[in-house]
């Protein structure tokens with residue numbers, strides 16, 4: 001029977017019958033795993049990516065988490081890795097070798113850009129950045145040695161929505177693998193495999209874990225890429241501890257309810273901010289006046305809690321006074337936990353294929369699970385400080 005997302009989030013990966021009726025899977029702490037015999041050891045070696053073989057390859061706790069994420073994303077397989085950046089690095093390295101070329105969206109998460117510009121470059125893999133709004137025009141940038149077309153939608157900090165089906169079709173016509181960072185939407189609000197993506201990366205650190213207490217990444221994929229991806233990330237020594245897998249799976253159980261609230265609160269804050277005289281523009285793709293709203297509406301199933309705000313011109317000191325005095329919005333990296341956050345963003349140096357031209361400073365807001373009215377009151381006091389009152 002086909003299960004819907006919130007049902008899958010509640011049950012996928014659990015198998016109480018195998019664990020004496022206990023609802024959640026046990027946490028296995030494992031390095032050594034004993035074999036019955038040499039023959040058993042050899043047989044398990046052949047199937048080591050799918051069975052309990054050695055701790056680094058995963059345990060039933062890891063497999064329960066991977067099964068749940070794969071089910072939610074409509075992927076065939078998932079592989080857990082130690083961070084979101086680990087997922088990005090692992091996915092990219094799976095598909096490139098010296099002399100190859102990567103097409104990377106200009107609005108990508110900055111450490112992804114840094115990975116391309118330092119690590120990939122060191123191994124003679126060239127990266128070209130492209131405009132997130134390029135659509136089918138990506139075809140003109142594909143070279144004979146282009147192996148990966150990488151997307152992140154919406155774009156980091158500026159929230160442009162990419163035309164994923166158009167880009168994927170052009171990439172596939174030239175034999176490229178299409179990799180997408182789906183962290184913002186999570187597997188619930190965007191279904192990459194319905195739109196032609198081959199491999200998806202997640203900072204599970206964000207909504208999947210949901211409680212700001214675990215670093216983790218997940219790569220999901222079509223079956224045909226599983227052995228390649230697992231060989232790469234296992235070969236780099238990536239492994240995730242049982243306690244962290246347990247916490248991630250526990251986070252997933254409530255992701256449906258959490259995301260619905262993040263969505264509602266973020267939209268309430270975004271609409272309120274739009275009406276404020278200190279605000280030049282709110283960057284949230286679910287708002288009808290956002291430049292890529294039509295694409296968001298066509299392809300996404302919801303919006304999450306993260307969005308950007310362009311302020312009217314203001315000094316650095318006034319922006320700092322606004323942020324430093326916030327009572328409910330913490331100042332810190334990452335997002336996707338239960339709590340609200342606000343960070344200043346600097347986009348003037350973050351783009352190379354496109355130009356970011358805005359009249360004032362920018363901040364990024366994560367709407368947490370607090371009461372939206374309390375958050376709005378905190379924002380109102382913050383905007384007073386911005387004006388110098």
Ligand SMILES: Cc1ncc(COP(=O)(O)O)c(C=O)c1O
Nearest residue numbers: 083084085109183203205216334
């Ligand atoms: C869109 C996106 N992808 C990947 C990452 C990296 O995740 P992690 O911090 O788990 O390495 C982040 C972190 O902020 C992110 O925002």
